[in-house]
Amino acid sequence: xxxxxxxxxxxxxxxxxxxxxxxxxxxxxxxxxxxxxxxxxxxxxxxxxxxxxxxxxxxxxxxxxxxxxxxxxxxxxxxxxxxxxxxxxxxxxxxxxxxxxxxxxxxxxxxxxxxxxxxxxxxxxxxxxxxxxxxxxxxxxxxxxxxxxxxxxxxxxxxxxxxxxxxxxxxxxxxxxxxxxxxxxxxxxxxxxxxxxxxxxxxxxxxxxxxxxxxxxxxxxxxxxxxxxxxxxxxxxxxxxxxxxxxxxxxxxxxxxxxxxxxxxxxxxxxxxxxxxxxxxxxxx
Numbered sequence: 001x002x003x004x005x006x007x008x009x010x011x012x013x014x015x016x017x018x019x020x021x022x023x024x025x026x027x028x029x030x031x032x033x034x035x036x037x038x039x040x041x042x043x044x045x046x047x048x049x050x051x052x053x054x055x056x057x058x059x060x061x062x063x064x065x066x067x068x069x070x071x072x073x074x075x076x077x078x079x080x081x082x083x084x085x086x087x088x089x090x091x092x093x094x095x096x097x098x099x100x101x102x103x104x105x106x107x108x109x110x111x112x113x114x115x116x117x118x119x120x121x122x123x124x125x126x127x128x129x130x131x132x133x134x135x136x137x138x139x140x141x142x143x144x145x146x147x148x149x150x151x152x153x154x155x156x157x158x159x160x161x162x163x164x165x166x167x168x169x170x171x172x173x174x175x176x177x178x179x180x181x182x183x184x185x186x187x188x189x190x191x192x193x194x195x196x197x198x199x200x201x202x203x204x205x206x207x208x209x210x211x212x213x214x215x216x217x218x219x220x221x222x223x224x225x226x227x228x229x230x231x232x233x234x235x236x237x238x239x240x241x242x243x244x245x246x247x248x249x250x251x252x253x254x255x256x257x258x259x260x261x262x263x264x265x266x267x268x269x270x271x272x273x274x275x276x277x278x279x280x281x282x283x284x285x
Contacts, residue, residue, distance in 0.1 A: 035267075063249040072253035081238065085257055088219060088234030091147055095154035096215045100208070102155070103162035108192050111170045120167060124160050132157035132218045136225055150222040157218040158211040165207025169200025202278050209270055216258060 046065050053064035063071075075081035106123075109116030132153045139149035173196055181195035197204065223236025235254050242250035 060246060060248055063252055067249045068252040068256055071247070071249035072256055075250060075253060081253065081257065084234045084238040084254075085261070086234075088223065088236070089261070091150055091234065092154070092215055092219050094147075095151045095219070096158060096212065098151065099155045099158035099162060099211060099215070102159050103166060103207075103211075106159075106163045107166035107170060108189075110167050111192060111196060112188060117167075120163060124164055127156070128160035128164070130156075132214075133221050136222060150219065153222050154215055154218045157214045161214060162207045162211045165203050165210065166200065169203025169207075170196045172203065173199040198281070202283055205270070205274060205278065209266075212265065212270075213262075216262070220258065 050065040053059075053062050053067075056062050059067060072081065106116070106120050110120040111117070135153050135156055136149075139152045143149040143152060170192075177195055177199050181191050186194060219234070220236040220239070223233040224240050235257060239251050239254040242248075242254065
């Protein structure tokens with residue numbers, strides 16, 4: 001029996017008032033694991049793929065998941081797929097980095113000067129609707145076959161979504177934060193780095209994800225053209241070459257490689273950045 005502050009015996013608490021610590025059921029704990037949920041989704045998609053391929057029974061048109069994995073493993077062990085993937089990643093990272101740098105410069109100028117804002121608005125209205133694939137003939141004339149032409153069309157595809165998302169994020173920063181930065185004496189680059197970028201980071205991160213997807217799409221399309229012309233290149237040429245040989249499983253293996261790289265980058269890079277920034281700051285649920 002317990003006693004209150006006056007030394008009087010406290011009344012016994014009802015049994016239902018007692019707090020008993022019990023572990024959560026296993027199903028609840030598993031459902032709370034995001035990595036496990038995503039893994040189950042991938043397994044379900046693989047099962048649907050395998051089931052549809054077995055029902056269609058036409059490996060030339062639609063190979064099964066098992067056949068695709070076997071082709072991917074065989075080409076990876078032989079080194080062909082690894083070499084093509086390395087070529088594509090090298091060009092992709094270079095073009096993506098150039099686009100990120102240009103987008104940061106343009107969005108920064110747009111926030112510090114009215115002329116920069118007018119320049120970004122005009123250029124995005126003009127060039128953002130222009131498909132990158134439409135610039136392939138001009139890239140071929142200006143830069144010839146090879147990496148410079150691919151970089152040109154890739155930067156065009158990635159630059160405008162990045163710049164638009166960054167500018168939208170900067171424009172959405174509250175006036176209170178802006179005034180706090182001004183009152184602290186921040187101007188120019190320090191103002192952008194310490195005030196605008198942290199406040200606009202959810203939009204910036206979204207732009208980086210969209211730009212990464214656009215970079216892959218443009219790279220594969222460009223490699224299909226330039227790879228055919230120069231008989232070299234990365235995953236785009238690998239896909240085209242196997243299509244000509246009617247090796248459909250290898251075509252699916254090339255496409256699956258792009259998917260696997262996308263999943264890895266999202267899990268290891270973008271989700272890590274998101275977890276240590278916007279989620280940690282309470283800007284996303």
